[in-house]
Amino acid sequence: MTVVDRLIALTLPLVPKSVVRKVANRYIAGESMDDAIRVAAALNTLGIRATMDVLGEDVHRFEQAQAAADEYTRLLEEIHRLQLDANVSIKLTQFGLKVDKRDCYELVDALLRRAASLRNFVRIDMEDSSCTTDTLAIYRRLRRDHSNVGVVIQAYLRRTQRDVAALADLQPNYRLCKGVYVEPRNIAYRDMPIINLNYAAILERLLRNGSYVGIATHDEMMVWHAMQLIRDLNLPPTAYEFQMLLGVDEELRDIVRHEGHNLRVYIPYGRDWYAYSVRRLRENPRLAGYVLKAMFK
Numbered sequence: 001m002t003v004v005d006r007l008i009a010l011t012l013p014l015v016p017k018s019v020v021r022k023v024a025n026r027y028i029a030g031e032s033m034d035d036a037i038r039v040a041a042a043l044n045t046l047g048i049r050a051t052m053d054v055l056g057e058d059v060h061r062f063e064q065a066q067a068a069a070d071e072y073t074r075l076l077e078e079i080h081r082l083q084l085d086a087n088v089s090i091k092l093t094q095f096g097l098k099v100d101k102r103d104c105y106e107l108v109d110a111l112l113r114r115a116a117s118l119r120n121f122v123r124i125d126m127e128d129s130s131c132t133t134d135t136l137a138i139y140r141r142l143r144r145d146h147s148n149v150g151v152v153i154q155a156y157l158r159r160t161q162r163d164v165a166a167l168a169d170l171q172p173n174y175r176l177c178k179g180v181y182v183e184p185r186n187i188a189y190r191d192m193p194i195i196n197l198n199y200a201a202i203l204e205r206l207l208r209n210g211s212y213v214g215i216a217t218h219d220e221m222m223v224w225h226a227m228q229l230i231r232d233l234n235l236p237p238t239a240y241e242f243q244m245l246l247g248v249d250e251e252l253r254d255i256v257r258h259e260g261h262n263l264r265v266y267i268p269y270g271r272d273w274y275a276y277s278v279r280r281l282r283e284n285p286r287l288a289g290y291v292l293k294a295m296f297k
């Protein structure tokens with residue numbers, strides 16, 4: 001990222017929402033479930049799997065959490081009806097984690113039951129570090145009754161190696177990503193080379209432990225490292241998949257796919273697009289160019 005890109009990333013809250021929306025369009029399927037289904041179906045025809053995310057987080061009332069759970073239930077039913085190769089990704093703060101942990105657990109538990117009856121799978125995204133302990137505790141508890149649930153871990157967190165050691169007995173189905181939230185230095189590594197080394201070390205540990213891993217990255221170095229590891233460990237395609245975000249580096253996505261690896265694309269949709277869009281834009285190395293173009297067009 002250039003200095004100008006970094007400056008714009010820092011001042012994104014000052015950029016008009018209409019401009020953010022225009023630039024972030026590429027990352028979001030649309031506002032409705034139909035939009036997301038269309039994108040998932042198109043990816044499926046290319047042999048690419050999907051995971052679908054109803055945008056929204058940090059709800060303050062139980063009714064909002066219930067509404068999110070209802071939307072996800074309908075989404076799972078649509079996926080089943082249309083026989084899409086797709087699962088769903090949820091955020092616990094959208095299910096009321098910060099309102100009442102017990103209610104949050106109950107809502108996710110009910111969603112997992114419905115997903116199981118439709119032979120589908122639910123991935124719990126990982127949010128900022130104020131949620132890590134509770135998310136992993138709820139994940140552990142859910143695993144007592146459910147096998148169709150996975151969780152996300154973040155390579156930038158200093159605690160992650162300890163977390164995966166503590167969860168090893170469950171052999172979780174993981175998504176491993178670098179981590180996107182802004183965290184203080186005592187909680188998360190700041191240096192990209194360290195994050196990358198940690199990513200590589202954790203990935204090797206998980207694959208050796210027999211966990212299914214969603215290798216979520218657009219960093220070609222990490223993709224290269226993962227492919228090397230997959231070859232060295234002689235892993236079958238059922239042991240892992242690559243995962244990428246809608247709107248990011250489709251060229252790399254095609255390369256991974258053409259090398260014969262399974263790939264899943266994360267498809268967000270909904271009206272609550274702002275927070276997700278800002279996170280994505282902050283990571284876009286060509287942010288300044290896009291924002292300036294959108295402002296003056």
Ligand code: FDA
Nearest residue numbers: 125126177178179180216217218219243244266280283284
């Ligand atoms: P890195 O940030 O180094 O990017 C590598 C390259 O990818 C960049 O140089 C650029 O070319 C391209 N790129 C990356 N982001 C881009 C963007 N927005 N626009 C354009 N180009 C871009 N995080 C989290 O904290 N909790 C979670 O639950 C998830 N879930 C999740 C699911 C999936 C499927 C993916 C792929 C990622 C996540 N993430 C996440 C986000 C993740 O933590 C991370 O922030 C991003 O994936 C960017 O990190 P990379 O590994 O791609 O490397």
